[in-house]
Amino acid sequence: MSKKAFALRLDPAVHAAIERLAAAELRSANAQIEMLLREALARRGVEVPASRPPRRGRPKKDD
Template sequence: MPPPARKAYALRLDPALFAAIERLAAADLRSVNGEMECLLREALARRGVKLEPAEPRPRGRPPKEEDDDAA
């Protein structure tokens, strides 16, 4: 089952802002993209915008497909 589609969006940021987000992401053991999503969700929550919780993304390697003909 493929993961739910995610919206891709090109974003231009000031280099200093990106560096600050990159440091936060490293401290939280997240990717920069994951940190930005978290920051946006927190900002929306502070403004009273209600979102459905994010669906957890599958972690780890996908299971190997069994080949019946290989045996």
Template sequence: MASPDKKAFALRVDPALWAEVERLAAQELRSANAQAEVLLREALAKRGIKLGPPKARPPLTPPDPETP
């Protein structure tokens, strides 16, 4: 499920390129989407554009047993 604080968009990518993104993602225990974001951040940093750290997801809280 997409995070509400992230921009969703369609991306057309060469299948061979996406296969490599998926391969890297599997090696680094990430989703392909997270791997694409890492690669974009690295490319921007290489060009001297620094972004803050990615926003952390809020922790999952167990449901309140008092709530029906």
């Protein structure tokens, strides 16, 4: 899974609120924004499938 990077302009007060909420929930601001967007989409009836988590560790050896 790869994430799409883009510039996001936010009101400084909104950014500060997101950072406070993220810190309280032990998330990064980026993860908090993504979670809030997913919640807002769900409330509007838009289903976004959960992405597969990235693969961790070394690749398996081919025998």
